[in-house]
Amino acid sequence: MKTLKFGLIGTGFMGKAHAIALKAAPGVFSLPAIPVCELLADVDEAAAARKATELGFARSTGDWRMLVQDPDVDVVDICAPNFLHKEMALAAIAAGKHVYAEKPLALSATDAAEMVAAAESVGVRTLVGFNYIRNSATQLAREIIASGEIGELVHFRGRHNEDYLADPASPLDWHTRRTTAGSGALGDLGSHILNMAEYLTGQRVEEVFGQLQTVTTRRPLADGSGGFGTVENDDHAQALLRFDSGLIGNIETSRIATGRKMGLAYTVTGTRGSLVFDQERMSELQLYTSEGPEGRRGFRTLLIGPEHPDYAAFSPAPGHGLGYNDQKIIEIRDLVEGIVSGHPLYPDFREAWRVNRMIDAIETSHAEGRWIRI
Amino acid sequence: MKTLKFGLIGTGFMGKAHAIALKAAPGVFSLPAIPVCELLADVDEAAAARKATELGFARSTGDWRMLVQDPDVDVVDICAPNFLHKEMALAAIAAGKHVYAEKPLALSATDAAEMVAAAESVGVRTLVGFNYIRNSATQLAREIIASGEIGELVHFRGRHNEDYLADPASPLDWHTRRTTAGSGALGDLGSHILNMAEYLTGQRVEEVFGQLQTVTTRRPLADGSGGFGTVENDDHAQALLRFDSGLIGNIETSRIATGRKMGLAYTVTGTRGSLVFDQERMSELQLYTSEGPEGRRGFRTLLIGPEHPDYAAFSPAPGHGLGYNDQKIIEIRDLVEGIVSGHPLYPDFREAWRVNRMIDAIETSHAEGRWIRI
Amino acid sequence: MKTLKFGLIGTGFMGKAHAIALKAAPGVFSLPAIPVCELLADVDEAAAARKATELGFARSTGDWRMLVQDPDVDVVDICAPNFLHKEMALAAIAAGKHVYAEKPLALSATDAAEMVAAAESVGVRTLVGFNYIRNSATQLAREIIASGEIGELVHFRGRHNEDYLADPASPLDWHTRRTTAGSGALGDLGSHILNMAEYLTGQRVEEVFGQLQTVTTRRPLADGSGGFGTVENDDHAQALLRFDSGLIGNIETSRIATGRKMGLAYTVTGTRGSLVFDQERMSELQLYTSEGPEGRRGFRTLLIGPEHPDYAAFSPAPGHGLGYNDQKIIEIRDLVEGIVSGHPLYPDFREAWRVNRMIDAIETSHAEGRWIRI
Amino acid sequence: MKTLKFGLIGTGFMGKAHAIALKAAPGVFSLPAIPVCELLADVDEAAAARKATELGFARSTGDWRMLVQDPDVDVVDICAPNFLHKEMALAAIAAGKHVYAEKPLALSATDAAEMVAAAESVGVRTLVGFNYIRNSATQLAREIIASGEIGELVHFRGRHNEDYLADPASPLDWHTRRTTAGSGALGDLGSHILNMAEYLTGQRVEEVFGQLQTVTTRRPLADGSGGFGTVENDDHAQALLRFDSGLIGNIETSRIATGRKMGLAYTVTGTRGSLVFDQERMSELQLYTSEGPEGRRGFRTLLIGPEHPDYAAFSPAPGHGLGYNDQKIIEIRDLVEGIVSGHPLYPDFREAWRVNRMIDAIETSHAEGRWIRI
Known part of the structure; x- marks a missing residue:
């Protein structure tokens, strides 16, 4: 079965919601690929490790920059605070990863425009979590x-x-x-x-x-x-x-x-x-x-x-x-x-x-x- | 028992609502004066007469100008279409009657201002029916x-x-x-x-x-x-x-x-x-x-x-x-x-x-x- | 205009509700007869008099037995406590009055049966106030x-x-x-x-x-x-x-x-x-x-x-x-x-x-x- | 990490609901053992295999009797029609498995009593899915x-x-x-x-x-x-x-x-x-x-x-x-x-x-x- 490996940044409210959904989705829908909880990042390395166990991620890291570079990550999932979205997304795009980010995309339209340009020039897929x-x-x-x-x-x-x-x-x-x-x-x-x-x-x-x-x-x-x-x-x-x-x-x-x-x-x-x-x-x-x-x-x-x-x-x-x-x-x-x-x-x-x-x-x-x- | 005699202009939706309330009010509240349904006006004189019977008014007229002049009317109650409010209210005020008018008071603030000035200079009491x-x-x-x-x-x-x-x-x-x-x-x-x-x-x-x-x-x-x-x-x-x-x-x-x-x-x-x-x-x-x-x-x-x-x-x-x-x-x-x-x-x-x-x-x-x- | 004269017994909650409705009904509906608030009875004669003024009754009495006999009463309206319904209704029926009584009609089916028999033998009209x-x-x-x-x-x-x-x-x-x-x-x-x-x-x-x-x-x-x-x-x-x-x-x-x-x-x-x-x-x-x-x-x-x-x-x-x-x-x-x-x-x-x-x-x-x- | 291996019987409405929940639970709660979707049974062997893939079970079988005997199953989860609950539960209990069954437990109190006696004599744990x-x-x-x-x-x-x-x-x-x-x-x-x-x-x-x-x-x-x-x-x-x-x-x-x-x-x-x-x-x-x-x-x-x-x-x-x-x-x-x-x-x-x-x-x-x- 085809898989899609997720690297999730952030272990707060939205991080947990994403983790729950990644695990539950294949039970609910017949998916063309199984999402895998591969790597979890948090600024606090110990917290990342503990949360990885709790939320069922295979690995953890205290450095999101490592995560976006990780060859075993297909999708970078950004649940970090809003002001970090831009830097993280640009890094992930540069590494050729698909990006799944929480809303709002950026702190300003100017920042968002830069992110759009980067994603479109590289050709990665993007989705923003307006879940309602x-x-x-x-x-x-x-x-x-x-x-x-x-x-x-x-x-x-x-x-x-x-x-x-x-x-x-x-x-x-x-x-x-x-x-x-x-x-x-x-x-x-x-x-x-x-x-x-x-x-x-x-x-x-x-x-x-x-x-x-x-x-x-x-x-x-x-x-x-x-x-x-x-x-x-x-x-x-x-x-x-x-x-x-x-x-x-x-x-x-x-x-x-x-x-x-x-x-x-x-x-x-x-x-x-x-x-x-x-x-x-x-x-x-x-x-x-x-x-x-x-x-x-x-x-x-x-x-x-x-x-x-x-x-x-x-x-x-x-x-x-x-x-x-x-x-x-x-x-x-x-x-x-x-x-x-x-x-x-x-x-x-x-x-x-x-x-x-x-x-x-x-x-x-x-x-x-x-x-x-x- | 003290009474307050009403001359009502208009026999439509609001005219009927006023008539019902005038009759019911003394049963509900202990009033300092009993409102009396004295005179009902409608442009159509026959309709006015028929409605007067129906709604329980003592008298009727096809001419609202007579109503505002009637010595047995204490309060002129205006339920006519909005564009007539001004003319009717000014006439009633000139005749020294209290005025009870439906909303909106006038078609414009300028008209309303004129009505305020008239009422305040004569000293009659006014109320506008914002009933909600x-x-x-x-x-x-x-x-x-x-x-x-x-x-x-x-x-x-x-x-x-x-x-x-x-x-x-x-x-x-x-x-x-x-x-x-x-x-x-x-x-x-x-x-x-x-x-x-x-x-x-x-x-x-x-x-x-x-x-x-x-x-x-x-x-x-x-x-x-x-x-x-x-x-x-x-x-x-x-x-x-x-x-x-x-x-x-x-x-x-x-x-x-x-x-x-x-x-x-x-x-x-x-x-x-x-x-x-x-x-x-x-x-x-x-x-x-x-x-x-x-x-x-x-x-x-x-x-x-x-x-x-x-x-x-x-x-x-x-x-x-x-x-x-x-x-x-x-x-x-x-x-x-x-x-x-x-x-x-x-x-x-x-x-x-x-x-x-x-x-x-x-x-x-x-x-x-x-x-x-x- | 034809009238129907009401003698109301009881000045509490339901008595007042009846009085309000008697006054308001002709404003709302075109009735074949105008209900008139003729006579109000309460055990306390002074209260009856005071309430008669308040609720708009023409006359009052401290004795409901007088009310049911009163020649100017067409309908006896019973809003007294339930245990009195039977005695009052039987007296009213005996006097040939129509009876409008609050619910429940009686304290027992046996009592109610007696009231039905009386009303039907005399031929007066009856209505019980199941208003909902x-x-x-x-x-x-x-x-x-x-x-x-x-x-x-x-x-x-x-x-x-x-x-x-x-x-x-x-x-x-x-x-x-x-x-x-x-x-x-x-x-x-x-x-x-x-x-x-x-x-x-x-x-x-x-x-x-x-x-x-x-x-x-x-x-x-x-x-x-x-x-x-x-x-x-x-x-x-x-x-x-x-x-x-x-x-x-x-x-x-x-x-x-x-x-x-x-x-x-x-x-x-x-x-x-x-x-x-x-x-x-x-x-x-x-x-x-x-x-x-x-x-x-x-x-x-x-x-x-x-x-x-x-x-x-x-x-x-x-x-x-x-x-x-x-x-x-x-x-x-x-x-x-x-x-x-x-x-x-x-x-x-x-x-x-x-x-x-x-x-x-x-x-x-x-x-x-x-x-x-x- | 400790695990608890589930053998699920039934692939209908409730079977799927159980499968979704088994997968999602460890993302939501910190559990003392991770539930594992081990074995799925359906009368139709091919359906069992297809559903096992869909719902994420490791193995499948067309014979529920094999499932209850399987040494790698810790909990038998019964989502089959009500009339089969008794037979399945008794077999599972006899095999020393814990039993998780959908409601109602049995078709009659007599049947239920037999199931209670069996479970209590063997000492396995039981839970019935009154989920509301x-x-x-x-x-x-x-x-x-x-x-x-x-x-x-x-x-x-x-x-x-x-x-x-x-x-x-x-x-x-x-x-x-x-x-x-x-x-x-x-x-x-x-x-x-x-x-x-x-x-x-x-x-x-x-x-x-x-x-x-x-x-x-x-x-x-x-x-x-x-x-x-x-x-x-x-x-x-x-x-x-x-x-x-x-x-x-x-x-x-x-x-x-x-x-x-x-x-x-x-x-x-x-x-x-x-x-x-x-x-x-x-x-x-x-x-x-x-x-x-x-x-x-x-x-x-x-x-x-x-x-x-x-x-x-x-x-x-x-x-x-x-x-x-x-x-x-x-x-x-x-x-x-x-x-x-x-x-x-x-x-x-x-x-x-x-x-x-x-x-x-x-x-x-x-x-x-x-x-x-x-």
Whole structure:
């Protein structure tokens, strides 16, 4: 059986999610190659070794530069902090490796552009982990929209709100620093909903008008010294959108949305129907259509089942529910199939670059108080 | 028992809602004066007579100018189409009558300003029918916000979306003409959510950035001729907001939001909690607070009951539910008490004028592509 | 205009609800006779007088026996405690008055049978206030079931749970005494869901198997003496049902269902669809049908609107919501129309007697541990 | 690293779910032994071989008797149809293997008793796959109940309803035959909710009163001959329960509950709070407590997060959602830990035997029309 060997950089939240999915994917899908957990890197060599055992990697290293050079690594999987994506990806590309990176691709559109150019000139395959678009319910939403079931689109509303920094007493960390995170909620969470807006509608965002705000401008230092430091990026942001077809919409993103844990949600309105989705109820999609007698119309709850994209591989029985990690399993399937078949991967670096351009445009719009074209 | 005699102009949807509430209010509340259905006006004299019997008015007339002059009318209640509000209100004020008018107050801020000046110079009392702010759940939301239970506000999101013109084949009518309606969804529905934004937060909207769109630019003529005419105002609109405290937010309004029947909804986020409300479930309010252990936090559904504003007058038992007309009964109570006591009425013409100014500012912003101060 | 003069006995919760509805009904519906609030009785003569002013009754009395004899009273409206229903109704019937009584009709089936016999021999009209069956959403449910839209019925599940005695420290009151209330939750709340079971299905409950329980067997005396007394009836009850068609189902009722405020709810399952309703969201009905492609099926939320029974009289706009008191307004409409037209009233004393028989059968079944036929 | 070698019998729905979980578990949890997919059996030898490749098993066989004897198999994992459980389990036990079996354990309590005796005399470890009790939200429910947070329990309501045979035209299959399935919905789905009732409450069901019904008594033969055959077991069932503490409750189960896909749901009511759960929204639990001011009480939606049982191993971020297969991963963790540590496994054969006894008692009760003790 053909294999595809993964070198994973990073052992945090996303590193573990990738490891789980790499192991689970072949049980769920019939893959053209079996992903192998080959090499795990972490800055802390001992931690890397311990985590390698825990997560089931064959080898470990304390030096990511060794990993990207390792001849037994086919795919470099970057789950390190955002500000390291560029350097790692460029090194991996230079070594001729395929690159699977977490989002956002880069801290700025300029950096992202450089990464796109490198990947395309070398010809390696790339995929960026906007995993929420793999969710069965969201794939279904795209299908329904593309099929015309809800008519012509007239409005898109999206948000990705969480509350991990809602408490003003939460200390400064890498999220709050420009050099490590770039923008704040906008890059961390907003990137998902901006990508989602284009994925769902099948249209391009052409113009944005943005507003950002840092609500808690100073936070305690994480060192416990009792001192305070400055928050360098946005706590939340909102933007009006105009797509290339003329469709309008808006997005919101926040890391201080008290009560929201996984608040990616969208409402897509068409001339003959509407869709409403909330990732906190990730296995259901609300659909309204203007069909049948008026007195029998209403938003209906579609529970995801085997008729819907990718669900049947997990269970033949409807309504049994997918979880967060299942999205990553689907992503791994797409990655493996794409690499083996040579078919396009979505979203690749070029597509993820668009997200960085939208983020930058929203920031520019905020600064200049005017619409900005992407 | 003291009475307050009402002269009602208009026998349509809102005319009937006012009539129902005028009759029901004294059964629900102990009022300082009993509202009396004295005189009903409609352009069609026969219809006025028939409706007067139906709705329980003592007398009727085909001429609203007679009504505003009638010595036995204490309050002129204007439920006629929006474009007539100004002329009727000015005549009523000139005759020294108190004026109770439906929203939006006027087709433009300039007209509204004239009405405010007239009312204030004569000294009559005025109230504008933004009835959704009377709903027990929404009064509760305001109470919770004002008490600081959810901390400092960090974000306001509101919408008032319906779908009465979602079908592109729906014909032109008074809603779609500039001269009869002024703006489209923005004036008809957006006026509610703009007023709500200030009511709930207790803050003033200071700056807006707006975007309007007419999605269906041509619609069939209502005469059945097969011809088409031009839609003259917005099908939907959205705006970013900045309040005087620095709070930011956004609003949406639409008459083409397929599937939404009574889609007034808001989410108010604070540093220590959040509120979520949807008028389609008008007797419940979702409250999240950052209290207690993390594992026991969640949005809770408060069913409106006797502990909440104005509910006990309708029922001593919790969760039994209020309806749309009950909001109007509360509005009538406020009107009668305000007139008899001389206490301030909210929202009076001056307050409703603000709504017209916000509407105009959103239109200007759209035209000029920049933030506009109110 | 023809009138119908009401003599109302009782000034508590239900008395006020009746008064509100009597006043509001002619504004909502075109009635063949105007209900008039003629005479109000309360054991406390002063309270009767004060309440008469408040609720808008022309006259008052401290003696309900005078009221039932009063020549100017056409309809005796009984909102007094349950144990008085029989005596009052028999007196009213003897005086030739129509009788409108709150539920449950009587403390036992034997008493109810006597009341039925009296009313039928004299020929007066009767109506019992099972108001929840008037709710527009529930009328719609019956329509959908009767039309065959959800196929043949296969199961009925109903409950009416509240929590007014959930706190074990709540004192003894009339609810907890056999002589004043008869059964406990079963009579007070279960009566609604038993009536609902037959109303919705259009079938007769033929056999029941019941289980009752008094969870808090002793409660504080209401006199504040610090003493305790015995609770004499059920805190909650549940029963299995067999209808005459062979349909099976179950009901639950409770006054100690912590968290439930207005927990009347039902699920009706058919071979081709299902309905789910919860009175806490009284203006919506969930409908599932086995139509269309499998991947597009789901429970849909029907928001009550003008296409549905009786809604249009309250509002021409869909989704605006009805409240508890609106059910009573519909009940008054049915009462007035029935009396004027001579058409059947539902549920009349005979029908309400069935409910008492079901209650008694559930108690007998509990005592004997076997199925009991109605 | 220590391993535990699995021999899996059955390649259908549950076989695949087990395979996915066996592979994924070591990525999610730090296990004391790594489960190894050693040997896969299916009656069809070729299918076994193909599936072994697909699901990642080292070897395959067409003869389950070989599997249970295989010296390299530590645990026999039985995902074959219910009627084979007994024979397979007895053979595996005789071979000294630990047994992990799907539910229901057996077709009757008598068979189950024999299996318990065999396992206990040999001393092998057993676990039965009532996987829904592993769901994080349900583990949380048990924790809340056990801690006394909702006071003394007063009522349990549970159901497990699906609609896989709702269509009367669905043909006969193994579910509908007594010899292959034993009871119908009651054994297939009701077994889950009966186990759940004891798991959640920590109490024993002592007495049941049951009612079963076969709604569609004849169904088409599966051979496409156009002929019809008899359905031999229940389409749905309901029962009243009495627990050993005196607590009462009821359960429902159905395979014809049109619209329900994964309708395992429960409501547990206590003197100071209540819990409501629905597996169709498996990552949330509704909690009501009688704490704080009355006007701030309501059912709150707890989104499962890292503070709750077993969630953190899947994700450090709250609200990201678990899926059906994640329950099986937790079950595998419990199985591996239990076998390695020697600690008790729940529910083992003895515990699952109770479920069979409850099922049999419900059938007996139905036949005899009286309460039956377990």
